[in-house]
Amino acid sequence: MSIKFKPPIGKFSRINGKCISLVGDDIDTDRIIPARFLKCIDFDSLGKSVFDDDRKNLKGNHPFDLETNKGSSILIVNSNFGCGSSREHAPQALMRWGIKAIIGESFADIFYSNCIAIGIPCFTLPKESIKKIQQYLNVKNLFLEIDLFESTAKAEKFKFNLEIKETSKKMFLTGEWDATSKLLENMDLIENKLNNLPYLKFNTN
Amino acid sequence: MSQDTLFDKVWDLHKVANLSGGSDQILIGLHLIHEVTSPQAFGALKDKNLKVKFPQRTVATVDHIVPTDNQSRPFKDNLAEQMIDTLENNCIEHKIKFFNIGSGNQGIVHVVAPELGLTQPGMTIACGDSHTSTHGAFGSIAFGIGTSQVRDVLASQTIAMNKLKVRQIWCENKLSNGIYAKDLVLHIINQLGVKAGVGYAYEFAGPAISALSMEERMTICNMSIEGGARCGYINPDERTFSYMKDKLCSPQNENWEKAVKWWKSLESSDNCIYDDVFRLDASKVEPTITWGITPGQSIGVNQKIPSLNEMHPNDQFIAEEAFEYMGFKPGQSIKNTPIDVCFIGSCTNGRISDLRVAAQVLEHNKVAKNVKAFVVPGSEKVAKEAKEEGLDKIFIKAGFQWREPGCSMCLAMNSDKLIGNQVSASSSNRNFKGRQGSPTGRTLLMSPAMVAAASITGKVSDVRDFVNK
Structure with missing residues (x-):
């Protein structure tokens, strides 16, 4: 029997x-979740389809299939991760696979805001630090303790100062x-703003 | 920080509040929805026991999943049928205007809203689709959002967002004969890179931009997101106003003059400040084609695919991946690459002017043997207009399949897909791995005219050999 996925709620x-490492620049949201899996009216079944094409092409050798990565929750990526389509299905699929935070060189705008909206913090680190973590992950498992308040990621032998937008952190x-x-909460302000939009005055039809 | 640009003016006009976290609460003047990214948002509203607060500010159509061969209901694909059915029900329940198949106004959301006059200067426009940037062609601030933000717009007509920086992209001189907006935007993305636009809105300006038709401007703004910019826009001008005049939802009668006066006031001021300015010479742009797996990996049709040592170190990683996936070698010519499938359509290049240009190339020509070619009009209106002009006959006579409107093989959510490692010449916007429906399929992005030329020869060709004769 499958247990219903519980998304994160409240402050943390x-x-x-x-950690799980996924090496590559410009990994787009079509690769994270190919369009055929968007034919759904909820997000529930997406976890198993994450990176479906890439995983099939790699026949079991994709990071998301490797036994050693089972149970991982912190994804380590390179530059411009999540570019392309605005599909929230991409972070939803990652989250349902088990990802709770992402650390990368950089993120695409819409992907980033989708992640924040569903409770996946995305942190950035310089290229060299990401490389160091990914090289370490090639030989060993790595467990990180992320402290959002301090913006740090710590392990026995590592400590990184993470960057995250102040607004997201708050x-x-x-x-x-x-x-x-x-x-x-701002409904009064919204209604006031809407009533004063010049274009609503001359769009009467 | 930018000041007094159109972006600043429109942003300030729609800013409701500073949120405690530091981002802005922004009012969305026009919300567009479709079947793929809205059902979960309606579901979330239900879970939270919320209603659509301002249903008259949301407009719906169906585009991503619609079949382009047989559109009779129920669709053959059960999942697709379930999605359109869900959208229909949500629109009825929440009293949202829905342009359904057969209404005469259905089509790709970014084709439909401008042709109905829904898209207007000075608006903020959001849609659960990254190509919402298209609407910036009219001087609106338009951007893609995810499903959680679709939920927020439905519930409150606002979203939380950090203000973007503004980069002006100044395009000097004019495009040469046989060079189109698609070539220009591919060139811009190549020059700046696919992530340079992260955190930015792009303002496209300069003589080369002013000279473009509204439909060409839409092609430019449409692909802002492929350069990383969530939003791209062009200051409205007389061309904008004359395109909008007498559209179904445009201001009418005495309101028209009032509207034009206000629209003119939105233009970026002479002494405005940009966060960055990038200049390029549009007269140097060649017919441009992608050779890789990002829209930034492109070259002129007569150029050779670059070698790794000609590239910036940051671009080499993804280039190696592209060589492996595409099967191209550094230094190889792109011209004469054999093509299996030709696709004309999409929110980038599925408008009437795109079809006209392609038909002009195809007239008195035949699609090469072994090439599957099909054209998917961007909307029911585009299809109707094309038929009235006899364009459908030109396409069919040349050997193209004439299809019904939808997104089709731009993202292959319906049955229009590449098979195996087929190579497609495509007028769409993304050449990502697997984008056109086959995990090993390969996409070469180019203008509709270049797709038409490729369909005739069966290989990548220079369209100027056809149109300048």
């Missing part, structure tokens, strides 16, 4: 977990990353 300041520390209720 720590993520501890095993959202996780206060639990306000699930934005809807926060936005709705």
Whole structure:
């Protein structure tokens, strides 16, 4: 019997977990979740399909299939990760596979905001640091303790100072990353703004 | 920080509040939805016991999953049928205007909204689709959002977002004969790279941009996201206004003059400040084609595929991956590469002017043996107009399949897919690995005219050999 996936809720300041490395620049959201899996009306079944094409091409040797990476929750990536399509199915699929945080050289804009909106913090590190972690992961498992408040990732032999947008960091520390209720608090301001939009005045039809 | 650009003016007009985390709460003037990225958002509303707050500010159509051969209902594909059915029900339940198949106004969301006059200067426009940047061609601030943000717009008509920086891309001189907007935007992405736009809105400007038609401008803004920029825009001008005049949802009668006056005030001011400016000479742009697996990996049709040591070290990693996937070798010519499939369509190049240009190349010519060629109009309106002009007959006579409107093989969510490692000449926007439906399929992005030329010869060709004769 499968257990229903529970997305994260509320504030959090720590993520501890095993790292999984995925080497490559410009890994787009079509690769993270090919379009054929977007034919769904919920996100529930996406976890198993993450990187489906890449995994099939690598016949069991893809990082997401390797036995040693089982149970990993911190994804280590390179540059411009998540470029292309705005499909939130991509971070949803990663999250349902087990990813709770991503550390990379850089992220595409829409992917980044999708991750924040569903509770996956994305951190950046310089190229050399990512390389160091990925090389280490080639030979050994690595468990990192991420402290959001301090913006650090620690292991026995490593300590990295992570970068994260201050706005994103605050959202996780206060639990306000699930934005809807926060936005709705300003309904008076919203209605006022909407009523004063010049173009709504001359769009009467 | 940018000041007094169109982006700043429109952003400030729509800014509702500073949120406690530091981002801005931004009002969305026009929200567009489709069947793929909205069902989970409606589901989330239900879970939170919320309603669509301003249903008249959201408009829906169906595009990604629609079959292009037989559109009768129920669709053969059960999952596709379930998705359109869900959208229909959500629109009825929440009283959202829905342009369904057969309405005469269905089509790719980024083709439909401009042709209906829904897209207007000075608006903020959001849609759960990265090519929402298309609408920036009218001087709106338009960007793609994810499903959680679709939920937020439905619930509150706002999203939380950090303000973008603004980079002006100044295009000097004019495009030469046989060179199109697609060539220019591919060239821009090649010059700046696929991630240079992260954190930026792109303002496209200069004589080469002013000289473009509205549909060509849409092609440029459409692909902003392929350069990493979530949003791209062009200051509105007389060409913008004359395109919009008398569209179904454009301001009418005495409101028209008021609207034009306001639209003119939105233009980036003479003394505005950009975060960055990038200049290029548009007269140097060649018919441009991608050879790799990102839209930035492109060359002129008569150039050779670059070798690793000609590239910036940061580009070598992905280039090696591209060589392996595409089967090209450094130093090889792209011209004469054999083509298996030709696709004309998509939100980038599926408009009437794209079809006209391609038909002009195809007239009195035949599609090469062994090439499968098909054309998918961007909307029901485009299809109707094309038929009235007899373009469908030109395509069919040349050997193209004439299909019904939709996104089709741009992302292959319907049955239009590459098979095995077929090579496609495609007027779409993404050449990512597996993008056109086969995990080993290969995509060469180019203008619709270049696709038409390739269909005739069965290999990558220089369209100027056809149009300049």
